[in-house]
Amino acid sequence: MxxxxxxxxxxxxxxxxxxxxxxxxxxxxxxxxxxxxxxxxxxxxxxxxxxxxLGLQGRLLYPEIEGERVEWDAALAHTAQRLRTIIDEHGPQAVAFYASGQLLTEDYYAANKLMKGFIGSANIDTNSRLCMSSAVVGYKRAFGADAVPCSYEDLEQTDLVVLVGSNAAWAHPVLYQRLVQAKQQRPQMKVVVIDPRRTATCDIADLHLALRPGSDAGLFVGLLNYLHLQQPLAAEQFDGQMAALAIASGWSMAKCADFCQLEAEAVQTFWQWFSQADRAMTLYTMGINQSSSGSDKCSAIINVHLASGKLGRAGCGPFSLTGQPNAMGGREVGGLANQLACHMNFEPADIARLGRFWGSERIAETPGLMAVELFAAIGRGEVKAVWIMGTNPVVSLPDAARVEQALAKCPLVIVSDVALHTDTGRYANVRFPVLSWGEKNGTVTNSERRISRQRSFLSVPGEARADWWIISQIARRLGFGEAFGWQHPQEIFCEHAALSGYENDGLRAFDISGLANLSREQYDALEPVRWPVTTKGERAFKSWRASGKFQLVPVEPELPQAVADRCYPLILNTGRIRDQWHTMTRTGGVPRLMQHINMPFLEIHPYDAQRYGIQDAALVRIASRRGGMVARAQVSVIQQAGSVFVPMHWSQRFARKGQINSLVADVCDPHSGQPESKQTAVRIQRWQPAWQGEIFARDPIAFAADIQWWRQASPEVEHFLCAADSPSVAWLETLAAGRGWQLQTACGDGQFYHLLAWREGELQLAFYAGKSRPEINHSAVLAAFANGSLTPAERHLLLAGKAPGAVIDAGKTICSCFGVGEKTILAAIATGCQSVAMLGEKLQCGTNCGSCIPELRALLTKAAN
Missing domain, CATH: 3.30.200.210 (Phosphorylase Kinase; domain 1)
Structure with missing residues (x-):
């Protein structure tokens, strides 16, 4: 090795x-x-x-213009000429970039420099707008800088951890397990989880506050009042103090409990714990940020840390957990439309400073369009060219149908991506193949401001190129060659580091000028380092506001804009699941990552399930005023009555009707531009199709138009769950007959229909359908495809969905790390494994990332009862 x-x-x-x-x-x-x-x-x-x-299946490997492969020179010249024409005829504001937290810092820097520094427009935004832009506003208002004041080490030193709007056990599992370990080592440390749902994160909670969806700000504004009553703040200690306390004074415990729909005793317990703890941390993410008042919610959290003095020392602080690997790096280089590079702002001094450093007189002078308004401007025809880098906005942005309509009418859509087939890529006029993880070389910055290296270890496939290289080539063809003459990402990083310290002298929080003179060898060997990194040593945490004081921000708590009514009586919440990532471009092709949850689900409380006639595992149609989808019901008391939860990951590549953002409104926070993705009014209806089934095929197949399907990752086989209203499966028999396959079928009084098709003894297709979802041994079917020819007896067993031989059905996967199924775990419990530790010792489940431990505990409880 x-x-x-x-x-x-x-x-x-x-x-x-x-x-x-x-x-x-x-x-x-x-x-x-x-x-x-x-x-x-x-x-x-x-x-x-x-x-x-790491395989190349599904990779985009060559440049394309209008779907036709071309040489790089042709693709670059064509793109630059089209951009130049649009800029000359309509001005720089008619061009936009939409980037991604998947880009490396060097890629991000190059894109931001080209757009804001030389094209002269600030119309560069990023999908990080959708996850952490409200947190940026919160930090900047309070501290005068986007400076996260916490580190992971603080988790081992705190007395109280508050997780709010964060299912860290699934969304940030390694950090969550670090918290679990810290609590085991210091049992006196308390954990509070604030979330409408009882998620896996509640597994270690000493207190779970299942508050009304979207009411978080009331809980923290009331806490500010409580803290001031316990120990009044010194006069003029903070800017904005009088206004913030004046609003908070109206939020008594009774009012807060009513607003949040919590028991007053639970609210009091939380407030007392926070007040009495010497050191406290609040960890927050999408449940706070993705709100029409997300910036204010972030400010309400920061306010209580300022007022209580739980900030700027070990084990303390408001800690925004970023969603993407380089969302923080994007913030550093100015990848958001309302900021300039290196934490500079659209102020005359910063604009002039950036112009001096870059040697440009074209610096953008006003903020650009943020993500949602950017695509609205494309739809209106105001933006005529958009370059989308490493992201899939047709899936991830709200009101997805409107995004598709905008891209369909945009004169020039450029897409840089690793994937050959994406929902967004269908609208591209130009497509650039870029390097993927393992091929890329550069840096990323994590949630705690730690810069780390991503290093390449794979050879470059096809004609893929680094994002920064493509950007610099376009810049040269636009006439800006001198400023984009880099030959290696180390040169870009050092320029970025030098800019961070340029005319800084402590005026800006972000400063990594101590890394500006790294040699190529030092850059290659760079160890993880947390900023600031200056030649003068790390500075103490302080306020970067002009007054020198921190600011308390007046916050009037608001509920979400989405309101349930007679037509749409439920509130939809969206979020991540444990084993998938974003729009599944990478994770969706890994079989074991699809075993835990294999299709979109609707989590619903038993009261609502009974109210709408929905049984567990039934298929459900979900509709809002903007769109609809189909999911499978999960009836569970972890969900509040009156609201439902659906995961966000499925795209049109993985489901015909599974795209959750086709339902979500494009309502945004007025300060951050972040969409309110957590609350949408919907209605639901049970769908009883004529049949439900699964299909396995050696080669791709085309489904009839009326069939709903959900793609499954399976080795060497096309595998789908599917359902339809039409009882006919003639389309499938026609397909098989047209390819000259031999058929064998089985059916029973309209209750089930099974079909096998083979050619020269080799299995080509297997189909199992019934009134309800059929029970089949998936391992047996996949083994049959892998094993070559089957005997008649083996085909007969397989036609029944059973195993030809000793292929064990382990049941639904619980532990994806080691592929341990529910049936295997229950069998181990029955033979004497009576704890998570014993299950781990016998089966390994729960011993790696730990994300399955809550489910293991639930199975132990179920078996005991």
Whole structure:
């Protein structure tokens, strides 16, 4: 086995270090880097499965114009000429970039420099707008800078951890397990989870506040009042203090409990714990940020840390957990439309400073269009060219149908991506193939401001190129060559670092000028480091506001804009699941990551399920005023009555009707531009199709138009769940007959229909359908495709969905790290494994990322009862 290459995981903002080692077979084993301070060797199941995502199936490998492969020179010249024509005829505001937290910092820097520094427009925004822009506003209002004041080490030193709007057990599992370990080592530490749902994160909670959806600000504004009553703040201690306290004074415990729909005793317990704790941390993410008042919610959280003095020392602070691997890096380079590079703002002094450093007289002077308004401007024809880099806005933006309409009418859509087929890529006039993880070389910054290296260990496939290289080539063809003459990402990083310290002298929080003179060798060897990194040493946390004081922001709590009514009586919440990432471009192709949850689900409280006649596992149609989708019901008391939950990941590539953002309104926070993705008014209806089934095929198949389907990742086989209103399956028999396959079918009084098709003894297709979802042995079917010819007796068993031979059905996967199924776990419990530790010792489940531990506990409880 070759020497390990140290890199950084490309998924969430925890920023775990990984090591890649090539095996004798040529494959790569990915393990946690025990020397990396973000994870010390631990990985979640997605990170552990990275080696299974490195194939070239589905990759975009060559430049394209209007769907036709072209040479790089032709693609670059064509794109630059089209951009130049649009800029000359309509001005720089007619051009926009839409970037991604998947880009490396060097890529981000190049894109921002080209748009804001030389094209002269600030119309560059990013999908990070959808996850952490409200947190940026909160920090900047309070501190005068987007400076996250916490680190992961603080979790081991705090007395109270408050998780609000965060299912960290699934969204940030490695950090969550670090918290679990900290609580085990210091049992006196308390954990409060504030979330309408009882998620896996509640597994370690001493207190769970299942508040009314979207009412979080009331809880923290009331806490501010409580803190001031316990120990009044000194006069003029903070800017904005009088106004903030005046509003908070009206939020008594009774009013807060009523607003949040909580018991007053529970509210009091939380407030007392926070007040009495010497050190406290609040960890928050999408449940806070994705709101029409997300910025104010962030400010309400920061206010209580300022007022209580729980800030700027070990074990204290308001900690926004970023969703993407380089969302923080994008913030550093100015990747948001309402900021300039290196934490500079649209102020005359900063604009002039940036012009001097870049040697440009074209610096953008006003903020650009933020994500949702950017695509609205495309739809109106105001923006005539958009370059989309490493993201899939047709899936991730709200009101998805409107985004599709905008791109369909846009004169020039440029897409840089690794994937050949995406929902957004269908609208591209020009497509650039870019490097993927394992091929890229650069840096990322995680949630705690730690800069880490992503290093390449794979050869470049096809004609893929680095994002920064493509951007610089376009810049040269636009006439800006001198400013974009980089030959290596180290040169870009050093320029970025130098800019961070340029005319800074402590005036800006972000400063990594101590890294500006790294040689190529030093850059390649760079160890993870947390900013600021200056030649004068790390500075103490302070206020960067002009007054020198921190600011308390007056916050009047507001409920979400989405309101249930007679037509749409339920409130929809959206979020992540454990084993998938974003729009599943990478994770959706890994079979074991699809085993835990294999299709969109609707989590619903038993009261609502009874009210709407929905049984567990039934198919459900969900509709809002903007669109609809189909999901499978999960009836559960962890969900509040009156609201439902649906995951966000499925795109049109993985489901015909599974795209949740087709339902979500484009309502945004007025300060941050972040969409209110957590609350949408919907209605639901049970769907009883004529049949439900599964289909396995050796080659791609085309479904009839009326069939709903959900793609499953399975080795070497096309695999779908499917359902339809029409009882006829003639389309399938016609397909098989047209390919000259032999058929064998079985049916029973309209209750089930099974079909096998083979050619020269080799299985080509297997189909199982019934009035309800059929029970089949998936392992047996997949083994039949892998094993070549089947005997008549084996086909007969397989036609019944059973195993020809000793293929064990382990049941629904609970532990994806080790592929341990529910039936296997229940069998182990029955033979004497009576604890999570005993199950782990016998089966390994729960011993890696730990994300399955809540489900293991639930199975133990179920078996005991």
């Amino acid at each position: 070759n020497a390990a290459v140290r890199s950084t995981c490309p998924y969430c903002g925890v920023g775990c270090g990984v090591e890649a080692r090539q095996t004798e077979t040529g494959r790569y084993d990915i393990t946690g880097d025990k020397r990396h301070p973000a994870n010390f060797g631990r990985l979640c199941v997605k990170g552990a499965a990275l080696g299974e995502t």
